[in-house]
Amino acid sequence: MLQISLIREHKQRVINGLQKKNFKNAEQIVEQVCAEDEKRRENQTELDNTLAESNRLAKEIGILMKEGKKDQAAEAKAKTASLKEKSKELSENLKESESRLQKLLYEMPNLPADRVPAGKTAEDNVVLLQDGEIPDFDDSFLPHWELIKKYDIVDFELGVKITGAGFPVYKGKGARLQRALINFFLDEATKAGYLEIQPPILVNEESCLATGQLPDKEGQMYFANEDKLYLIPTAEVPITNLYRDTILKVDQLPIKNVGYTPCFRREAGSWGAHVRGLNRLHQFDKVEIVQITQPEKSYETLEQMSAHIQGLLKKLELPYRVLLLCGGDISFNAALCYDMEVFSGAQKRWLEVSSASNFETFQANRLKLRFKDENGKSQLLHTLNGSALALPRIMAALLENNQTPEGIRIPKVLQAYTGFDLIS
């Protein structure tokens, strides 16, 4: 959520930012917010004055009662009736005004950073760098959905039987590879100074509001109606919310957390071509890194996180590229976002395996996540996160790119974790 003071003081900057994000009616909503805000503040002032008057009278009555001046007390009491009515009306207006303002603010996406390129769709994203050798496979090479059948390591039919489409069952070396990747990612993050967290994978509504999954994206999450809890779409939600309503000290910063969790996404309406096999699932595993930093350090931190993620891809010997997302493709919450994609040899496609974002104060504002600056004033922090990494597409690329006539070769770094070097 954008800060109201920013909108008030830098209207044009906000409008430009919204337009870069392809937000329709940017000008209109900013004007609406400003008008509502002004109304709210006028209302607030009037209410404050009314309450101050009531408080004054109440104190006076208290003193008069003590002194036994009943007549004067009764007289003062009579005066309070109209004030009471007035403050009731004002506070009702204020509430309505606040909720209208809140609603408008919830609708507004984060502003993109200056570096974010203009553009409307994924086509306009900028490839920043590419690393690793792209395999040149002929048609004899199998896509991963054939390979998992051939070696019997992931079973979609069983998943359908016990749950539904998009819930694969990993078996034998497939399950072991999955576990190996999780441990490898967690160990690498720990080495890089991240504190490992094992959060709940069901969260309440407040948490979803604070990180920006709600309002409006409820259709993307599974919901346990009886208890009003959401299954997390990413570990970002519980981990970032660990710091909701907190004021951190500078020496506690930066916060660096890593967590492995399953992630659940309904993916309503997004099924179609390109979603075969492990490419898109309702449940998948992911290791997520989260950082919380002071405002002036967040972009440096984002580079650090991006480097960490790239390091993982290099160690896994996967060809990858890094994209800088354009204004139209960047997520609602993010100010700047890098996508990391690996090349999947048999599908001959780039698959997104990570997304590292700086949210600046957008989440912190909803989270009420602040720190005390050197002047003793509380200031919003910046939140960042990135996948390090999402498992299924890594698995897909590993299987496809490392297939040989003998079987699937396991990258060196993983062998200590898998206990085998070949799936055959």
Place this chain on the structure above:
RNA sequence: AGAGAGAUGGCAGAGCGGUUGAAUGCGGCGGUCUUGAAAACCGUUGAAGGUAACACUUUCGGGGGUUCGAAUCCCUCUCUCUCUACCA
């Protein structure tokens, strides 16, 4: 799940209808003393809105109510603890 108790500032813990945003202790910060440190002593110390700065308003788990006035009384929700039941 049943019965009971409770939720107050960073923590501990008073207050139970009237200048109480809240005693006291600990912690934090500043100072005196000291070569330095500790101890002792003095001062200071929640958050949000608002203001040029004051003023002022809100906030004692959340929401609602009674009252001129609520941390204090009533209703309701949530959470925590103890006992019982159940369970990995």
